[in-house]
Amino acid sequence: MRSAQGTLIVTGDENAVRAVAAILNERGLTPHASQRRNLDAAVVTSWLVAATLLVKTAPDVLRALAALREIRLDRVELDLDARNIVIDNPRPGQVGELAEKLERDARGGNA
Amino acid sequence: MLDDALLQRIARSQVGDGVRLWRQDRGTDSPMNTALDLVDEVLPRPYAVFWVDGGPPEMLALPDLNPAVVMFSVRHLEMMAQLRGVLTARAFDGEHLAAVGEQLTLRMLAELLLRYGDPGLACHFLAGSLSDALTHPAPVTLRDLEASPVDESYTTVWFHALLHELGHVAAREHAGAKPTDDPYFGPLYEATLAAYRDTPLWQEDLATPGALDEAVLRAELDADLFSLRLLFPVTSQVILRHGTRDRIEVGDLASEVLLAFHAMQFISNCGAAARGYRTMLSGRLGSVATGVRMNVIIDFLARYIASSGDVANVDPAELTRVRQLVFAAHEIVNQRVAMFDGGHVRALRRRLIPAERRRDAVDRLAQALEQEIGGDFARSEVRRFLALGESLQVRHRDLDLLAELATTGAKPTGLLSERQRVYQIAGLTGNGVTVPFGLTRRDGAYVVFVFATDSPILDTFIHNLQPNLRPGFELVKAAVISPTDQHAVIMIAASLPEHEQVRLEVVFEGSAEFAEQFRQIDDGTFWPDAAGR
Numbered sequence: 269m270r271s272a273q274g275t276l277i278v279t280g281d282e283n284a285v286r287a288v289a290a291i292l293n294e295r296g297l298t299p300h301a302s303q304r305r306n307l308d309a310a311v312v313t314s315w316l317v318a319a320t321l322l323v324k325t326a327p328d329v330l331r332a333l334a335a336l337r338e339i340r341l342d343r344v345e346l347d348l349d350a351r352n353i354v355i356d357n358p359r360p361g362q363v364g365e366l367a368e369k370l371e372r373d374a375r376g377g378n379a
Numbered sequence: 380m381l382d383d384a385l386l387q388r389i390a391r392s393q394v395g396d397g398v399r400l401w402r403q404d405r406g407t408d409s410p411m412n413t414a415l416d417l418v419d420e421v422l423p424r425p426y427a428v429f430w431v432d433g434g435p436p437e438m439l440a441l442p443d444l445n446p447a448v449v450m451f452s453v454r455h456l457e458m459m460a461q462l463r464g465v466l467t468a469r470a471f472d473g474e475h476l477a478a479v480g481e482q483l484t485l486r487m488l489a490e491l492l493l494r495y496g497d498p499g500l501a502c503h504f505l506a507g508s509l510s511d512a513l514t515h516p517a518p519v520t521l522r523d524l525e526a527s528p529v530d531e532s533y534t535t536v537w538f539h540a541l542l543h544e545l546g547h548v549a550a551r552e553h554a555g556a557k558p559t560d561d562p563y564f565g566p567l568y569e570a571t572l573a574a575y576r577d578t579p580l581w582q583e584d585l586a587t588p589g590a591l592d593e594a595v596l597r598a599e600l601d602a603d604l605f606s607l608r609l610l611f612p613v614t615s616q617v618i619l620r621h622g623t624r625d626r627i628e629v630g631d632l633a634s635e636v637l638l639a640f641h642a643m644q645f646i647s648n649c650g651a652a653a654r655g656y657r658t659m660l661s662g663r664l665g666s667v668a669t670g671v672r673m674n675v676i677i678d679f680l681a682r683y684i685a686s687s688g689d690v691a692n693v694d695p696a697e698l699t700r701v702r703q704l705v706f707a708a709h710e711i712v713n714q715r716v717a718m719f720d721g722g723h724v725r726a727l728r729r730r731l732i733p734a735e736r737r738r739d740a741v742d743r744l745a746q747a748l749e750q751e752i753g754g755d756f757a758r759s760e761v762r763r764f765l766a767l768g769e770s771l772q773v774r775h776r777d778l779d780l781l782a783e784l785a786t787t788g789a790k791p792t793g794l795l796s797e798r799q800r801v802y803q804i805a806g807l808t809g810n811g812v813t814v815p816f817g818l819t820r821r822d823g824a825y826v827v828f829v830f831a832t833d834s835p836i837l838d839t840f841i842h843n844l845q846p847n848l849r850p851g852f853e854l855v856k857a858a859v860i861s862p863t864d865q866h867a868v869i870m871i872a873a874s875l876p877e878h879e880q881v882r883l884e885v886v887f888e889g890s891a892e893f894a895e896q897f898r899q900i901d902d903g904t905f906w907p908d909a910a911g912r
Contacts, residue, residue, distance in 0.1 A: 275388045300381055302443035304393070305547055306650055316441070318389050320382070345392050352396070356891070359898060 272323040274348035277316060278333070279304075280341045285315035287339050291332045292319045314342060323348050324374065327367040334364035380425070380445050389441065390429045390448055397770035398433035403451070410529065410621045414538050414613045421609065422549050428541070432521070433770035435490040436646050440544045447548040451541055453521050455646060458487060460519040460527075460536045462642035463635075466715050471514070473718060479516055481722030482508050484649060488730055491653035493768055498775035499864035499887070503740050504729070505764050505781070509757045510743035518760070529622035534614040535635035539606055540643055542613070546605030550598060559593065564600055567678060571671045596668050600675055607636065607679050611688060633680045633705055637712045640676060644669060645723055652730045673709070681705045733872035734880045741863055745784055745791035761785040777863045799860050802867050802887075803830040805841050806857035807848075815871045816844075816854055817879070818900075821907050824884045826896060827871055829859070831888045 278288045282303075289299035301317040321329060326348060333344065344363055346353045348370070355362055381389070387402075394400055405412055415428065425446035436455040441448040462483065465471055471479050485508035492501035509515075527533055559565050614627050679690070681702035686693040729736045737743075747757045761781055768778050780798060784791045804827060807816040817827035830837040841854045848854065861867040868885045875883060886893040899905035 275385055277389060277392045300385070300389075300444055302441040302448075305440045305442060305544075306437065306647075316389070316392075318381075318385060318392075320385050347388055357895065359895075360902075 272349055273320055274323050274326060274346060275318060275320055276326070276329065276347075277318045277343075277345040278341055279314050279316045279343040279345075280339070282315050284336075284339045284341055285317045287336055288333060288341075289317045291329065291336075292317070292321075295325065295329060295332075297321055297325075297329075327371045327374070330363050330367035330370070334361070334367060386427060386444075386446070386448070389444070390427075390450065393439065393441070393448075393450060394431050394434050395771055397772045398431055399770075400432075401430050403428040403430065408620075410534070410537065410617045413617050413620050414534075414541075414609075417609060417613050417616060418542070418545055422545060424548060424551075426545065426548055433767065435494040435767065435771075436487055437491065437494065437650055438540055438544055440547050442548045442551055449541065449544045449548065454490065455540060456524060456537065457519050457521065458483075458646055459540060459639065459642050460524055461516060462645055463532065463536055463638055464519065465516050466638055466642070466712070466719060468516070471516070474721075475514070476715065476718040477720075477722035477725075479514065479722065480645075480719035481726045483516070484645070484723045484726035485729070487646060487649040488653055488726060489764065490767055491649055492730075493764075493771055493773050495653045495655075496892075497653075498768070498773050499777050499868070500730075502775070502777035502781055503736065503863065503865035504726075505761070506740040506744035507729075507737055509760055510740060510747045515753070515756055515760075518763075529618055530624075531614055531618075531628060531632040531635050533622075534610065534617050535632065535639045538613055538617075539610060539636065539639040542606035542609050543602045543643070546602030547598065549605050550601035561597070564597065564675065567675055568596075568671055571674045572667065574670075596671060599668075599672060603640075603672055603676055604679060607676065607683070610636065611683060629684050630704070630708070633684065634708045634712065636676065636680060637709050640673065641712065641716045645719070648723070648727060652727050677702070677705050677709055732881060733868050733883055733885075734875075734877075736865070736869050736872075738866060738869050738873075741780075741866065742792070742795065744781075745795045748784060748791040758785050775864075777865065780863060795862055798862050800862065800867075801832045802859040802861060803832060803834060803837055804828065804857050804859060804871065805837065805844070806855045807852060808855050809849075809852035813855065813857060814876075815857070815874055817883070818844075818905070819907060820884075820896075820899075820905055823882055823907075825875075825879045825882045827883065827885045828893065828896070829864075829867060829871075829885055829887045834888055836888065 276292075278285065280288070285301050289301050292299040297319045299317045299319050301315065304314045304316055326346060330344075330346075333341070341358055341363075342356070344355045344358055344366075346366075353366065355366065390402075391400055403411060403415070405415065411428075418426075426449060427446045428449050428451050430453065431450050432453040434452060434454060436452060436458040437450075438452050438455050439450050465476070465479055465483065485504040489501045489504035489508060492498070492504065524533075524536070559568060611627070611629070611632065614632055618624050618627055681698055681704075682690045682693050684705070685697040685701040744757065744761075748754050748761075750757075762785060765778060765782055765785070768775075780795075783798070784794060787794050805816040806813040815827050817825045820826050828840065830840075837856060841856070845854050859867045859870055861870060864887055868883075871885055872880050872883050886896055896905065
């Protein structure tokens with residue numbers, strides 16, 4: 269049986285996106301990164317990195333994101349099992365809390 | 380290569396769940412596909428065009444993905460057409476055209492501010508856009524555009540911005556390059572800069588750090604030229620396949636390009652201002668970067684027309700003759716653009732300087748809604764704006780107020796007088812005067828906190844900050860009575876010294892921004908070095 273898949277999209281500045289891409293690479297995932305360019309001469313507004321991942325690996329990836337120091341993410345968007353979770357300007361600890369929640373959910377305890 | 384599911388997910392993440400989004404179907408015989416078929420011949424990388432309907436006027440690209448993604452905004456297309464219509468309509472002239480420029484700029488800012496997270500200011504500008512102008516230029520819809528004659532205006536309005544965006548995809552190999560490194564751009568760039576050196580603009584524009592980033596300018600020039608090189612064959616093919624003629628009028632197309640360049644600049648300025656770039660105050664149409672781009676465009680148009688498309692082999696005498704003609708066309712366009720720009724800049728300043736915003740914008744909208752002539756128009760435009768808020772999934776009490784004003788069976792002015800809210804702020808009292816109290820944040824912004832009526836946090840806020848004040852000063856509770864958040868912002872701004880008005884940021888209890896500022900105060904990241912005042 270095919271394992272359930274989801275998508276992760278992280279937005280931030282170039283450094284943040286490079287750091288997240290490295291985390292995804294380390295886990296054998298394929299990151300797709302790009303600048304986000306608006307139609308004006310005001311340059312690149314932000315960067316994003318996206319990857320397809322197995323639902324069961326999402327907590328591990330999120331924990332690695334939560335451990336990033338001196339890196340500020342603008343948005344973390346996770347689409348798992350048709351559940352779309354978005355965290356804008358995540359405060360410290362918030363991504364780690366999401367990882368724990370997903371792990372609890374996977375174990376069957378939705379509390 | 381991205382799989383379809385992830386590609387769709389990424390595109391969706393850029394625009395939100397509420398707007399209509401679909402990938403361009405390349406299998407149909409349409410003007411868009413005729414244009415893209417020609418792009419395919421010169422763009423070496425795969426790309427996907429997504430339509431976005433129900434969002435603000437904003438085109439964007441993710442050029443590094445495989446396929447690269449370009450988001451084609453229906454609203455951007457509509458605004459391009461409306462701006463072109465206004466800039467060419469003789470019914471608008473002089474200060475009247477400036478007033479329309481102000482009105483349309485406020486409208487674009489309103490829509491973009493909804494997207495960029497300031498719905499209170501968005502509602503205020505929407506009200507201003509519907510109540511300030513003498514005349515409301517008719518809005519243009521996608522249906523109008525699909526039904527319009529296929530000519531040089533049609534192809535420029537539809538494809539100039541799209542081709543420019545695809546030009547950014549094509550120009551990735553030049554990333555970081557400078558115009559001065561290029562044998563074509565270099566001399567033009569230097570000549571244009573030399574012409575600016577003795578003007579006041581030189582001091583104003585170049586005094587702003589980053590106002591003339593050479594790598595950014597080169598990227599824009601690359602995209603401009605990609606768009607221009609393709610627009611001639613695209614126009615030719617689209618008119619041939621979908622129009623009623625077998626040849627194009629190159630002079631008409633050149634004039635349309637000059638108009639479209641300015642229309643794109645007006646929309647782009649609004650996008651940058653909505654995102655809070657303060658350099659927009661000096662980034663007027665006369666700026667050096669825009670001047671360089673305009674000169675390159677004029678030069679290219681002249682070369683292309685003089686050589687019938689073979690720009691490497693141009694007869695110098697013919698080039699001189701055609702260049703004069705293009706300059707003459709530019710002068711005509713420029714006169715209209717300069718009139719429009721007067722109002723455009725006034726509106727941009729209102730975005731950046733709260734004290735310059737009208738206090739009575741919402742009152743005047745309520746009055747406009749009561750008018751026999753114009754009331755229905757204002758009502759339908761408010762509804763259209765509310766629909767944008769719905770598709771962007773924005774909730775805000777000022778949007779609710781607009782909805783009430785537009786749908787009430789009673790008189791909107793009467794309703795408005797019943798909807799006054801009481802906001803609370805901390806006031807700094809000393810030397811016989813009371814001014815709104817704020818905190819200077821790490822980035823230099825002066826942040827004033829607005830609390831809800833009977834907020835328990837305000838007492839704690841005052842209690843904690845009181846000991847930091849100089850002797851003779853005291854913090855007190857002060858009330859601001861206002862129908863909207865933005866009206867309260869203007870009243871606060873007007874009570875502050877000028878140097879604090881320009882760096883003012885007002886945050887309202889209950890908003891994510893308010894919570895974020897308090898979090899930063901708690902963890903210490905708010906403050907510059909030591910505690911603010």
